[in-house]
Amino acid sequence: MNDYSQLEERLNYTFKNKQLIIEALTHKSYKKPYNNERLEFLGDAVLDLIVGEYLFSKFPNSNEGILSKIRASLVNESGFTLLARKLDLGSYIYLSLAEENNNGRNKPSLLSNAFEAIIGAIYLEAGLATAKEISIKLLEESHPKIDLDSLSKDYKTALQELTQATHGVTPNYTLLDSSGPDHKKEFVIAVTLDDKTIATAKGKSKKEAQQKAAELALKELKA
């Protein structure tokens, strides 16, 4: 039997039932009566809830649309592949020789699925609180900056992609106004396309106002 102690140390969790960790690490190509797909199914839902609740508490003023977007940026194959690599899951996975020769241990889908299965297995054996503690710790270590700012950047990027496709131009952001005392400044930004104003928005920083303006412009252009 393999030694899982290093993996368990990285997880900060010791499996009571070793069959559970074995199942979580078994790719379907290995042709055993079990594989990690069922645990992956469970782990996927566990992680959706854990990350959803984490964001729900962390951003008490954000609406459901924002929360969904941040979650989607964390809960996906590339995000989980990152966590799987940190745990070095690849070297533990049981897989067929063919899959092995096909660089299977390094495939994002394999790694991401094994990570979900591991979390599913911990949930089954130890419950939600333990699975939550372990997942959030891993997540915070790999995403030191989960914040609205880094999310909102996506609006500017998305707007630029859209306008280049539809109008062949890049949007411009213009400062229309700034007011208020230093500790409570407010900025008004207009986003323009070919000198035509598409949207304006206020914010506590230029960056915030730009991001809000981009979001509004996106809605406007898609309407």
Place this chain on the structure above:
Amino acid sequence: MNDYSQLEERLNYTFKNKQLIIEALTHKSYKKPYNNERLEFLGDAVLDLIVGEYLFSKFPNSNEGILSKIRASLVNESGFTLLARKLDLGSYIYLSLAEENNNGRNKPSLLSNAFEAIIGAIYLEAGLATAKEISIKLLEESHPKIDLDSLSKDYKTALQELTQATHGVTPNYTLLDSSGPDHKKEFVIAVTLDDKTIATAKGKSKKEAQQKAAELALKELKA
């Protein structure tokens, strides 16, 4: 303040924090500083996990693809609307006059979202075990027969829909063979299209074999 005692009785749960049930029942049209969208976001993930784990335990031999399909048939707007109606959620929802006049209390999306928000609120206040108990009870009452059979029927229906669209004909199921002693019979069924065999499958009953054959035929025709 409204009286929620009848609703709480139907849920078999009494909210300690009444603001939580109010928020869960408040549609965004009501224009309060809060609405039920954040709780709906949370409840959606809670229900995905609860139903996923329920199916994971109930069907220990089903693979992840089957579990996902059964879950999708339960965790969706029409399923949750059914549960919301059983709870008579519609008469409790806070919504704008415009939405009210627009038959809002009867809209599937409004009802389904309010149901998810209620489960999200129970999860927040009382944890996963309580939310699980309440949801599973409601689910089992409205879906007395959550089984693989009623799911697999969908394969035959899906195949028929597909072949009528692509070939203008209905598939036929033919018994090719039955063998084994009475208590351990095995049936072999072929599914044919215009007298051409698309797939054959074995099963412990004719029904099971037909369903498996339909599933294989679907894969074949979509390949």
